[in-house]
Amino acid sequence: MRVTVIDYKAGNLTSVLKALHHLGAETIVADGPEPIETADRIVLPGVGNFAATERLDATGITSAIRNAINLSIPFLGICVGMQWLYAGSSEAPEQDGLGYFPEMCTRFKEGAEKVPHVGWNSLDVRPDSPLLAGISSGEYVYFTHSYRAPVSADTSATTHYIEPFAAAVERGHVMGVQFHPEKSGEAGLRILRNFLAWRSA
Amino acid sequence: MLTKRIIGCLDVHGGRVVKGVQFVDIVDAGDPAELAARHAREGADEIVLLDITATHEQRQTLLDTVRRTARELFIPFTVGGGIRSADDAAQVFDAGADKVSVNSAAIASPSLIDAIGRSFGSQAVVVAIDARRDPDADDPVIDAQVFVQGGRKPAGRRVVEWAREAEARGAGEILLTSMDADGTRAGFDCDLTAAVSDALRIPVIASGGAGTVNHFVDVFGRGRADAALAASIFHFGLSSARALKEELAKAGVSVRLPC
Numbered sequence: 133m134r135v136t137v138i139d140y141k142a143g144n145l146t147s148v149l150k151a152l153h154h155l156g157a158e159t160i161v162a163d164g165p166e167p168i169e170t171a172d173r174i175v176l177p178g179v180g181n182f183a184a185t186e187r188l189d190a191t192g193i194t195s196a197i198r199n200a201i202n203l204s205i206p207f208l209g210i211c212v213g214m215q216w217l218y219a220g221s222s223e224a225p226e227q228d229g230l231g232y233f234p235e236m237c238t239r240f241k242e243g244a245e246k247v248p249h250v251g252w253n254s255l256d257v258r259p260d261s262p263l264l265a266g267i268s269s270g271e272y273v274y275f276t277h278s279y280r281a282p283v284s285a286d287t288s289a290t291t292h293y294i295e296p297f298a299a300a301v302e303r304g305h306v307m308g309v310q311f312h313p314e315k316s317g318e319a320g321l322r323i324l325r326n327f328l329a330w331r332s333a
Numbered sequence: 334m335l336t337k338r339i340i341g342c343l344d345v346h347g348g349r350v351v352k353g354v355q356f357v358d359i360v361d362a363g364d365p366a367e368l369a370a371r372h373a374r375e376g377a378d379e380i381v382l383l384d385i386t387a388t389h390e391q392r393q394t395l396l397d398t399v400r401r402t403a404r405e406l407f408i409p410f411t412v413g414g415g416i417r418s419a420d421d422a423a424q425v426f427d428a429g430a431d432k433v434s435v436n437s438a439a440i441a442s443p444s445l446i447d448a449i450g451r452s453f454g455s456q457a458v459v460v461a462i463d464a465r466r467d468p469d470a471d472d473p474v475i476d477a478q479v480f481v482q483g484g485r486k487p488a489g490r491r492v493v494e495w496a497r498e499a500e501a502r503g504a505g506e507i508l509l510t511s512m513d514a515d516g517t518r519a520g521f522d523c524d525l526t527a528a529v530s531d532a533l534r535i536p537v538i539a540s541g542g543a544g545t546v547n548h549f550v551d552v553f554g555r556g557r558a559d560a561a562l563a564a565s566i567f568h569f570g571l572s573s574a575r576a577l578k579e580e581l582a583k584a585g586v587s588v589r590l591p592c
Binding site for chain 2: 142143144146147150151154179180181246247248249250251252253254272274276277292293314315316317318320321
């Protein structure tokens with residue numbers, strides 16, 4: 133199993149690579165379009181500002197990912213990598229996302245609770261989710277973010293912080309998680325294993 | 334529901350844990366990789382490794398330690414000690430840390446916070462603050478004095494104004510140690526923790542003074558801490574972070590269980 137992990141200079145990749153290696157995957161780090169359309173799996177990590185995804189367009193990675201998705205290569209976006217699957221984010225309104233999911237990501241509402249949302253919070257899991265197979269509702273995963281995607285028909289897990297938001301999204305072979313599976317202990321490793329084992333129904 | 338975090342802390346010197354994790358059956362200095370893995374298995378939500386005598390010569394030892402510790406650790410992992418530049422931070426991230434903790438170097442050069450945040454994201458920058466109440470100040474708590482160099486030298490900063498600046502520059506979390514409470518086992522300084530937590534939008538990790546389970550209950554309640562360092566929980570008869578969290582759950586604190 134060869135996983136192409138996309139490097140667009142938004143944070144470090146060490147933790148994601150380490151978790152994939154631990155699960156027996158081979159990894160290739162791609163900072164250009166080359167090894168994307170031939171990958172067995174694609175992972176788009178990402179922390180920090182949505183604006184960093186501009187680099188995906190500038191380097192030709194966006195169109196390579198579009199092609200790869202058309203070729204049915206399973207894709208997992210993590211954190212900002214998940215948000216990028218949507219139309220965009222109010223964090224960087226001038227920067228388009230992939231638009232695979234039509235909604236917009238927005239900032240948590242200001243109020244009594246702190247923003248960012250940092251720490252372990254629980255999932256409410258849609259039972260038919262292939263990505264979250266074996267993960268029960270109430271399982272905790274690790275989050276760190278200030279923007280989030282709304283709950284929609286494609287949401288496969290919701291988490292409640294200030295209000296419910298999409299903790300995981302999937303439609304067929306295109307998947308995203310707002311939390312960090314590589315930092316979420318056994319539950320997170322299980323989710324990454326499900327992604328590596330994903331097959332079309 | 335977002336849970337309160339219990340963070341396992343390893344104080345490391347020359348590649349060995351020198352204090353902070355005193356399991357009943359390990360009385361010696363321990364191996365950081367082994368102890369971090371054990372902490373994770375036994376319910377810690379996160380691990381902090383502090384190199385307490387970081388010197389330039391020991392840089393490579395620290396990086397090797399971080400690499401070995403990170404290899405099989407799949408919960409958030411923070412490394413502090415001797416990080417003086419964005420390049421130092423980059424090496425520690427490369428070795429497998431998820432966050433770095435900066436203290437004296439950030440006071441000396443606050444733009445270090447901006448620099449690390451720009452390259453690695455705010456979530457990766459923890460600013461550690463050691464503070465002592467100032468009885469001569471208008472408000473001894475809000476104006477508690479910040480100390481650097483392991484608490485030896487006053488920094489000329491006040492705790493809340495420095496924490497606010499750190500947040501504005503892009504710190505993702507504050508690790509707040511009360512020098513008054515540290516080592517007393519008489520409880521966290523809840524007033525100090527609350528003063529900082531209320532002034533900020535980023536999480537505050539409380540440290541110093543824990544002696545009983547109730548001290549954790551207090552700091553998560555009255556102290557409004559988002560997380561707490563459990564450096565010495567084993568000093569008062571609890572066998573693991575899990576055991577501590579089970580007690581906290583009984584007291585009504587939301588924690589990650591089972592874990």
